[in-house]
Protein backbone atom coordinates (compact mmCIF):
# COMPACT_ATOMS: atom_id res chain seq x y z
CA UNK A 1 0.00 0.00 0.00
CA UNK A 2 1.19 3.54 -0.76
CA UNK A 3 2.85 5.72 1.81
CA UNK A 4 1.50 9.24 1.86
CA UNK A 5 3.24 12.47 2.78
CA UNK A 6 0.87 14.64 4.84
CA UNK A 7 -0.17 17.67 2.79
CA UNK A 8 0.05 21.15 4.32
CA UNK A 9 -3.20 23.00 3.82
CA UNK A 10 -4.21 26.50 4.89
CA UNK A 11 -7.82 26.53 6.10
CA UNK A 12 -10.15 29.31 7.20
CA UNK A 13 -10.19 29.01 10.99
CA UNK A 14 -13.97 29.37 11.29
CA UNK A 15 -14.42 26.09 9.37
CA UNK A 16 -14.60 23.86 12.43
CA UNK A 17 -11.58 25.18 14.35
CA UNK A 18 -12.67 28.30 16.25
CA UNK A 19 -15.75 30.44 16.85
CA UNK A 20 -14.16 33.38 15.09
CA UNK A 21 -16.93 34.55 12.74
CA UNK A 22 -18.16 38.14 13.15
CA UNK A 23 -21.14 36.81 15.16
CA UNK A 24 -19.11 34.34 17.24
CA UNK A 25 -20.30 31.34 15.26
CA UNK A 26 -18.42 28.45 13.69
CA UNK A 27 -19.01 26.71 10.35
CA UNK A 28 -19.21 22.94 10.25
CA UNK A 29 -17.73 20.97 7.37
CA UNK A 30 -17.70 17.17 7.31
CA UNK A 31 -15.10 17.27 4.55
CA UNK A 32 -12.61 19.31 6.59
CA UNK A 33 -13.34 17.23 9.70
CA UNK A 34 -12.54 14.02 7.83
CA UNK A 35 -9.21 15.41 6.68
CA UNK A 36 -7.99 16.45 10.14
CA UNK A 37 -6.07 13.22 10.84
CA UNK A 38 -4.58 13.13 7.36
CA UNK A 39 -3.61 16.72 6.64
CA UNK A 40 -1.43 19.26 8.48
CA UNK A 41 -3.82 22.18 8.71
CA UNK A 42 -2.58 25.71 9.19
CA UNK A 43 -5.53 27.85 10.25
CA UNK A 44 -6.00 31.46 9.28
CA UNK A 45 -8.60 34.06 10.23
CA UNK A 46 -7.55 37.27 8.51
CA UNK A 47 -10.22 39.37 10.25
CA UNK A 48 -9.34 38.25 13.80
CA UNK A 49 -5.64 38.27 12.96
CA UNK A 50 -5.70 41.95 12.01
CA UNK A 51 -7.29 42.66 15.40
CA UNK A 52 -11.00 43.01 14.62
CA UNK A 53 -12.01 40.83 17.58
CA UNK A 54 -14.93 38.42 18.10
CA UNK A 55 -17.78 39.31 17.94
CA UNK A 56 -17.29 42.29 15.62
CA UNK A 57 -19.26 44.51 13.32
CA UNK A 58 -19.32 42.85 9.90
CA UNK A 59 -17.10 44.10 7.10
CA UNK A 60 -17.97 44.23 3.42
CA UNK A 61 -16.29 44.49 0.05
CA UNK A 62 -16.92 47.78 -1.74
CA UNK A 63 -16.02 48.79 -5.27
CA UNK A 64 -16.95 52.25 -6.48
CA UNK A 65 -15.51 51.78 -9.95
CA UNK A 66 -12.00 52.84 -8.96
CA UNK A 67 -10.71 50.91 -5.97
CA UNK A 68 -11.71 47.79 -4.06
CA UNK A 69 -11.98 48.42 -0.33
CA UNK A 70 -12.71 46.42 2.80
CA UNK A 71 -14.91 48.56 5.01
CA UNK A 72 -16.99 48.27 8.19
CA UNK A 73 -20.34 50.03 7.59
CA UNK A 74 -21.23 50.42 11.29
CA UNK A 75 -18.02 52.28 12.15
CA UNK A 76 -17.05 53.67 8.75
CA UNK A 77 -13.55 52.24 9.18
CA UNK A 78 -11.47 51.11 6.21
CA UNK A 79 -9.35 47.99 6.72
CA UNK A 80 -8.08 47.63 3.16
CA UNK A 81 -4.41 48.31 3.88
CA UNK A 82 -4.35 46.15 7.04
CA UNK A 83 -5.85 43.23 5.12
CA UNK A 84 -3.59 43.54 2.07
CA UNK A 85 -0.48 43.80 4.27
CA UNK A 86 -1.60 40.87 6.43
CA UNK A 87 -2.34 38.66 3.41
CA UNK A 88 1.01 39.42 1.77
CA UNK A 89 2.91 38.72 5.02
CA UNK A 90 1.03 35.49 5.68
CA UNK A 91 1.73 34.10 2.22
CA UNK A 92 5.37 35.18 2.30
CA UNK A 93 5.87 33.50 5.66
CA UNK A 94 4.18 30.28 4.54
CA UNK A 95 5.57 29.44 1.12
CA UNK A 96 5.47 25.64 1.37
CA UNK A 97 1.79 24.83 1.46
CA UNK A 98 0.07 22.41 -0.91
CA UNK A 99 -3.43 23.81 -0.83
CA UNK A 100 -6.06 26.14 0.61
CA UNK A 101 -9.62 25.57 1.84
CA UNK A 102 -11.27 28.94 2.31
CA UNK A 103 -14.69 30.03 3.54
CA UNK A 104 -16.94 30.85 0.62
CA UNK A 105 -18.63 34.26 0.23
CA UNK A 106 -16.51 35.97 2.89
CA UNK A 107 -15.23 39.50 2.14
CA UNK A 108 -11.86 38.27 3.41
CA UNK A 109 -11.58 34.55 2.62
CA UNK A 110 -14.01 34.14 -0.32
CA UNK A 111 -12.67 33.05 -3.69
CA UNK A 112 -15.22 34.11 -6.31
CA UNK A 113 -18.63 34.46 -4.84
CA UNK A 114 -18.33 37.37 -2.39
CA UNK A 115 -20.86 40.16 -2.88
CA UNK A 116 -19.32 43.44 -3.97
CA UNK A 117 -21.27 46.50 -2.83
CA UNK A 118 -21.36 49.80 -4.70
CA UNK A 119 -20.86 51.85 -1.53
CA UNK A 120 -20.29 51.55 2.23
CA UNK A 121 -24.01 52.00 3.06
CA UNK A 122 -25.51 50.88 -0.26
CA UNK A 123 -27.80 47.89 -0.52
CA UNK A 124 -27.02 47.48 -4.21
CA UNK A 125 -24.23 45.26 -5.44
CA UNK A 126 -22.13 45.17 -8.58
CA UNK A 127 -21.55 41.46 -9.01
CA UNK A 128 -19.39 39.03 -7.10
CA UNK A 129 -15.67 38.42 -6.75
CA UNK A 130 -12.96 37.20 -4.39
CA UNK A 131 -12.47 38.50 -0.86
CA UNK A 132 -9.19 40.25 -0.01
CA UNK A 133 -7.27 37.30 1.40
CA UNK A 134 -8.80 34.94 -1.20
CA UNK A 135 -7.72 37.29 -3.97
CA UNK A 136 -4.15 37.34 -2.67
CA UNK A 137 -4.12 33.51 -2.59
CA UNK A 138 -5.45 33.29 -6.16
CA UNK A 139 -2.94 35.86 -7.38
CA UNK A 140 0.17 34.72 -5.52
CA UNK A 141 -0.41 30.94 -5.32
CA UNK A 142 -2.49 30.23 -8.45
CA UNK A 143 -0.95 26.81 -9.08
CA UNK A 144 -1.82 25.30 -5.69
CA UNK A 145 -5.00 23.34 -4.90
CA UNK A 146 -7.52 26.03 -3.92
CA UNK A 147 -11.13 25.37 -2.95
CA UNK A 148 -13.94 26.59 -0.74
CA UNK A 149 -15.50 24.37 1.92
CA UNK A 150 -18.78 24.50 -0.01
CA UNK A 151 -17.37 23.19 -3.29
CA UNK A 152 -15.66 20.31 -1.49
CA UNK A 153 -19.08 18.82 -0.80
CA UNK A 154 -19.13 17.85 -4.46
CA UNK A 155 -17.41 14.47 -4.71
CA UNK A 156 -15.76 15.10 -8.11
CA UNK A 157 -14.26 18.37 -6.92
CA UNK A 158 -13.14 16.84 -3.61
CA UNK A 159 -11.42 13.93 -5.38
CA UNK A 160 -9.54 16.29 -7.69
CA UNK A 161 -8.53 18.45 -4.71
CA UNK A 162 -7.33 15.47 -2.64
CA UNK A 163 -5.44 13.98 -5.58
CA UNK A 164 -3.62 17.27 -6.08
CA UNK A 165 -2.66 17.93 -2.46
CA UNK A 166 -1.24 14.43 -2.00
CA UNK A 167 0.74 14.60 -5.24
CA UNK A 168 2.03 18.09 -4.37
CA UNK A 169 3.02 17.02 -0.84
CA UNK A 170 4.91 13.99 -2.13
CA UNK A 171 6.67 16.11 -4.73
CA UNK A 172 7.54 18.82 -2.17
CA UNK A 173 9.07 16.19 0.08
CA UNK A 174 11.19 14.74 -2.73
CA UNK A 175 12.20 18.15 -4.05
CA UNK A 176 13.62 18.96 -0.61
CA UNK A 177 16.05 16.06 -1.03
CA UNK A 178 17.23 17.20 -4.50
CA UNK A 179 17.73 13.51 -5.25
CA UNK A 180 17.18 12.61 -8.90
CA UNK A 181 16.35 8.99 -8.06
CA UNK A 182 13.45 10.19 -5.89
CA UNK A 183 12.11 12.32 -8.74
CA UNK A 184 12.23 9.35 -11.10
CA UNK A 185 10.45 7.18 -8.53
CA UNK A 186 7.75 9.86 -8.20
CA UNK A 187 7.27 9.91 -11.96
CA UNK A 188 7.04 6.14 -12.13
CA UNK A 189 4.68 5.85 -9.14
CA UNK A 190 2.26 8.33 -10.77
CA UNK A 191 2.59 7.12 -14.36
CA UNK A 192 -1.00 5.95 -14.85
CA UNK A 193 -2.55 8.76 -12.82
CA UNK A 194 -0.71 11.44 -14.82
CA UNK A 195 -1.62 9.77 -18.10
CA UNK A 196 -5.24 9.81 -17.02
CA UNK A 197 -4.98 13.60 -16.64
CA UNK A 198 -3.01 14.33 -19.81
CA UNK A 199 -0.94 11.90 -21.84
CA UNK A 200 0.90 14.64 -23.73
CA UNK A 201 2.00 16.43 -20.57
CA UNK A 202 3.03 13.11 -19.07
CA UNK A 203 5.33 12.59 -22.08
CA UNK A 204 6.82 16.06 -21.59
CA UNK A 205 7.54 15.18 -17.95
CA UNK A 206 9.15 11.99 -19.17
CA UNK A 207 11.33 14.01 -21.57
CA UNK A 208 12.49 16.30 -18.75
CA UNK A 209 13.84 13.30 -16.87
CA UNK A 210 15.90 12.31 -19.92
CA UNK A 211 17.76 15.64 -19.94
CA UNK A 212 21.32 15.81 -18.75
CA UNK A 213 20.94 18.89 -16.58
CA UNK A 214 21.50 20.06 -13.06
CA UNK A 215 19.11 18.26 -10.61
CA UNK A 216 17.59 21.45 -9.26
CA UNK A 217 16.87 22.60 -12.83
CA UNK A 218 15.18 19.27 -13.57
CA UNK A 219 13.05 19.52 -10.42
CA UNK A 220 11.97 23.06 -11.37
CA UNK A 221 11.06 22.15 -14.94
CA UNK A 222 9.23 19.03 -13.81
CA UNK A 223 7.33 21.03 -11.17
CA UNK A 224 6.06 23.49 -13.80
CA UNK A 225 4.63 20.60 -15.80
CA UNK A 226 3.16 18.98 -12.68
CA UNK A 227 1.19 22.15 -11.89
CA UNK A 228 0.10 22.42 -15.51
CA UNK A 229 -1.11 18.83 -15.47
CA UNK A 230 -3.28 19.36 -12.39
CA UNK A 231 -4.55 22.72 -13.55
CA UNK A 232 -7.18 20.89 -15.56
CA UNK A 233 -9.95 18.47 -14.76
CA UNK A 234 -9.28 14.72 -14.84
CA UNK A 235 -10.28 12.86 -17.98
CA UNK A 236 -12.91 10.19 -17.55
CA UNK A 237 -12.29 8.85 -21.06
CA UNK A 238 -8.56 8.46 -20.34
CA UNK A 239 -9.31 6.48 -17.19
CA UNK A 240 -11.33 4.08 -19.32
CA UNK A 241 -8.47 3.75 -21.81
CA UNK A 242 -5.99 3.04 -19.03
CA UNK A 243 -8.21 0.41 -17.44
CA UNK A 244 -8.76 -1.18 -20.83
CA UNK A 245 -4.98 -1.21 -21.41
CA UNK A 246 -4.40 -2.95 -18.07
CA UNK A 247 -7.11 -5.43 -18.90
CA UNK A 248 -5.25 -6.40 -22.11
CA UNK A 249 -2.30 -7.50 -19.93
CA UNK A 250 -4.51 -9.91 -18.01
CA UNK A 251 -7.02 -11.14 -20.53
CA UNK A 252 -5.07 -14.30 -21.38
CA UNK A 253 -4.88 -15.28 -17.70
CA UNK A 254 -8.57 -15.02 -16.76
CA UNK A 255 -11.65 -16.93 -17.86
CA UNK A 256 -14.33 -15.70 -20.23
CA UNK A 257 -16.91 -15.00 -17.51
CA UNK A 258 -14.47 -12.70 -15.72
CA UNK A 259 -13.71 -10.98 -19.03
CA UNK A 260 -17.41 -10.48 -19.74
CA UNK A 261 -18.06 -9.12 -16.25
CA UNK A 262 -15.16 -6.67 -16.46
CA UNK A 263 -16.18 -5.43 -19.91
CA UNK A 264 -19.74 -4.93 -18.74
CA UNK A 265 -18.58 -2.94 -15.71
CA UNK A 266 -16.39 -0.73 -17.93
CA UNK A 267 -19.30 -0.14 -20.28
CA UNK A 268 -21.59 0.71 -17.33
CA UNK A 269 -19.00 3.15 -16.02
CA UNK A 270 -18.72 4.77 -19.45
CA UNK A 271 -22.51 5.25 -19.57
CA UNK A 272 -22.57 6.69 -16.06
CA UNK A 273 -24.45 3.68 -14.65
CA UNK A 274 -21.85 2.51 -12.17
CA UNK A 275 -19.01 3.83 -10.07
CA UNK A 276 -15.36 3.81 -11.15
CA UNK A 277 -14.72 1.60 -8.12
CA UNK A 278 -16.31 -1.41 -9.81
CA UNK A 279 -13.92 -1.89 -12.80
CA UNK A 280 -11.04 -0.51 -10.73
CA UNK A 281 -11.55 -3.07 -7.96
CA UNK A 282 -11.77 -5.94 -10.45
CA UNK A 283 -8.44 -4.86 -11.97
CA UNK A 284 -6.87 -4.48 -8.56
CA UNK A 285 -7.81 -8.02 -7.54
CA UNK A 286 -6.09 -9.27 -10.71
CA UNK A 287 -2.96 -7.31 -9.81
CA UNK A 288 -3.00 -9.00 -6.42
CA UNK A 289 -3.74 -12.43 -7.82
CA UNK A 290 -1.01 -12.26 -10.48
CA UNK A 291 1.40 -10.49 -8.12
CA UNK A 292 2.09 -7.47 -10.27
CA UNK A 293 3.92 -5.47 -7.59
CA UNK A 294 4.88 -2.63 -9.89
CA UNK A 295 1.33 -1.84 -11.01
CA UNK A 296 -0.14 -2.48 -7.56
CA UNK A 297 1.68 0.56 -6.16
CA UNK A 298 0.45 2.92 -8.87
CA UNK A 299 -1.21 6.02 -7.41
CA UNK A 300 -3.92 5.59 -10.05
CA UNK A 301 -5.55 3.05 -7.71
CA UNK A 302 -5.11 5.00 -4.45
CA UNK A 303 -4.18 8.66 -5.08
CA UNK A 304 -4.94 9.55 -1.43
CA UNK A 305 -5.58 7.63 1.82
CA UNK A 306 -8.57 5.33 1.54
CA UNK A 307 -9.93 6.65 4.84
CA UNK A 308 -10.86 9.75 2.86
CA UNK A 309 -13.04 7.81 0.43
CA UNK A 310 -16.69 7.79 1.42
CA UNK A 311 -18.92 4.80 0.90
CA UNK A 312 -21.68 6.99 -0.51
CA UNK A 313 -19.41 8.48 -3.19
CA UNK A 314 -20.43 7.13 -6.57
CA UNK A 315 -17.59 7.94 -8.93
CA UNK A 316 -19.43 8.24 -12.21
CA UNK A 317 -17.90 9.12 -15.56
CA UNK A 318 -18.11 12.88 -16.09
CA UNK A 319 -16.74 14.55 -19.20
CA UNK A 320 -14.14 17.30 -18.85
CA UNK A 321 -16.64 19.85 -20.22
CA UNK A 322 -18.69 19.47 -17.02
CA UNK A 323 -15.98 20.96 -14.85
CA UNK A 324 -15.72 24.57 -13.94
CA UNK A 325 -12.57 25.39 -12.03
Ligand code: SF4
Nearest residue numbers: 013014045103106109
Ligand atom coordinates in the same frame (compact mmCIF):
# COMPACT_ATOMS: atom_id res chain seq x y z
S1 SF4 B 1 -14.30 33.67 6.77
FE1 SF4 B 1 -12.16 34.04 7.15
S2 SF4 B 1 -12.07 36.03 8.12
FE2 SF4 B 1 -14.19 35.32 8.25
S3 SF4 B 1 -14.32 34.31 10.22
FE3 SF4 B 1 -13.83 32.75 8.72
S4 SF4 B 1 -11.63 32.63 8.79
FE4 SF4 B 1 -12.17 34.54 9.77
